[in-house]
Amino acid sequence: MRCLQALKTVLYSFTGGNDGSSPNSGLLMKKGNLYGMTFGGGTSGDGTVFELTSDGTETVLHSFAGGSGGETPSA
Numbered sequence: 001m002r003c004l005q006a007l008k009t010v011l012y013s014f015t016g017g018n019d020g021s022s023p024n025s026g027l028l029m030k031k032g033n034l035y036g037m038t039f040g041g042g043t044s045g046d047g048t049v050f051e052l053t054s055d056g057t058e059t060v061l062h063s064f065a066g067g068s069g070g071e072t073p074s075a
Contacts, residue, residue, distance in 0.1 A: 012058045016041050019058055020048035025075035027052075035061075037073045046071035 011034075014021050020038030028035045034052040042048040042063035047070075049062040064070045 011056055012052055014038060014041065014058075018043055018063070019060060020050055023050075025073070037075055039072050039074060044071075047073045049073075 014023060019041060021041035022039040023036055024039045025037040032054050036050060036052070038048045038050065040047055042060065044063060044065045046064040046066045048060045048064065051059045051061055053059075064073060
């Protein structure tokens, strides 16, 4: 019997600061970039929506601010 191992590569390590923490959603790929959400971190600590490019550059597209601005997204 053959056993296949999945290849895993770390594309980005979240610091828990403004870049977000605890990524918790599936990733969406569009035009070669990945998009997702974090449960925590960001400017208010309430989560982020991020973009990750193929070279490993992470950009926060939105930081949740709590209250009516939303917080701790999960998908």
